[in-house]
Amino acid sequence: MKKSVDNAIAASIGQLPQARQSHVVVTEGDRSLPVLIENAGAAARFAWEEFIYGKIRNPHTRAAYERAIRRFLVHCEALNKELPTVSPRDVGSYLDEQDYAPATKKLHLSAIRHFFDTLVTRHVIMLNPAHSVRGERLQVVEGKTPEITIAQARKLVQSLDTNHVVGLRDRAIITIMIYTAARVGAVAALRRGDFYDLGDQHCLRFSEKGGKSREIPxxxxxxxxxxxxxxxxxxxxxDKSKPLFRTTVRKTKKLTQNPMTAGDMARMVKRRMKDAGLPSRLSPHSFRVTTITDLLSQGVPLEDVQNLAGHADPRTTRLYDRRKRKVTRNIVERISV
Structure with missing residues (x-):
């Protein structure tokens, strides 16, 4: 059953051969609409484009929400439902059937709820069937990102061969993530003009999530x-518009004009960690955890650490704090059995 649903979703976004897409109506740009949306008329099609392409600006959020909504609509199609007949029971049973983590189920419910809100606004349906559906209780006390220790971070930086430009580039990337707590995506987006001298100090200007622009000394x-x-x-x-960090021509150690992507940097960090003998579960985001925990451990006010991390809510900053985990380990070690 799951395989057939996956195939239906793939067909609805144009990933299956044409012979298997005969029931799907394709719109401009070879982008197909879910069958239920196409069948519901012009107002539904407008609501789909408004929600997916108009309201959601972050490309990652857009992809996640579109995937969730398409999957739910395929589920409803299998039940022979039309948009006006979708009920809270359909939403609840769909979530119950999915073998997802609670956080993923909450994402799916959020996507469905917001999309059906748009359908209500555009008078495609009268009531939002997802409005009264409750998600699973989920209380996140600590983030899942593994922490890299101070000793491990130092070992990684010291293990880099800086006798050539690639080693110097990788050291600069890694230390920027350590000393600014910046996300790897923000580091990849840096341009030459984003590293500049103010006279008394140099700064980096990051373009981060939510359209934020931050200057960090x-x-x-x-x-x-x-x-x-x-x-x-x-x-x-x-030129100031050129990428700050560039790729290389295979193993020639010569820089190209092309920017390193966040994926390029993540793979580089993984390779460097492997070469340094560090655990494979560590990632670029581990630096962010370590920097935040280290500053909080030194007594730096939460508000200041929050500003460095670029969090809108201090509760998000607390998710990166691993001090409680160390206390728990200390207690566990004292068990006498």
């Missing part, structure tokens, strides 16, 4: 690491 050792990379790569005076 650069400490002296990080300034040197970035400067060494720029000097070795001959990009000290490059």
């Amino acid at each position: 650069v400490r002296h050792d990080l300034q040197k690491f970035v400067g060494d990379y720029l000097s070795a790569g001959g990009t000290e005076y490059a």
Whole structure:
């Protein structure tokens, strides 16, 4: 059953051969509409495009919400439902059938609820069937991202071969994530003009989630690491619109004009960690956890750490705090059995 649903979803977004898409109506740009949306008329089609392409600006959120809504609509199609006849029971039973983690189920419910709100606004349906459906209780006390210890982070940085531009580049990337708590996506988006001198100090300007732009001062050792990379790569005076961190031509250790993506940086960090003998479960986001925990452990006010991390809510910053985990381990070690 799950395989057939997956195939139906794949067909609805144009990923199956044409012979298996005969029941799907394709719209402009070879983008297909879910069958229930197409059958519901022009207002439903407008609501679909308004919600997916108009209201959601973040591409990752858009992809996740579209996937969730398409899956639910395929489920309703299998039940011979039309949009006006979808009920809270259909939404609840759909969520019960899914073998997802609670957080993923909450995401699916949020996507369905917001989409049906748009259908109500556009007078496609009268009531939102997801409005009264409750999600599973989920209380996140601590994030799941594994922490890299201070010793491990130092070992990683010291293990890098900085006798060539690639090593200098990778050291600059890793230390930026450590000393600014920036997300790997924000580091990948840096342009040459985002590293600049204010006269008394250098700064980095990050473009982050939610359209935020943040300026973070650069400490002296990080300034040197970035400067060494720029000097070795001959990009000290490059155009400000050019990428700060560039890919290389295979193993030639020569920089290209192409920017490193967040995926490129994540794979680089994984390779470097493996070479340094560090646990494979660590990731670029582990640096963010370590930096936040370290500053809180030193007594830096939560508000200041929150500003560095770029969190809108201090509760999000607390999810990165691993101090409680250390206390728990200490208690566990004292068990006498």
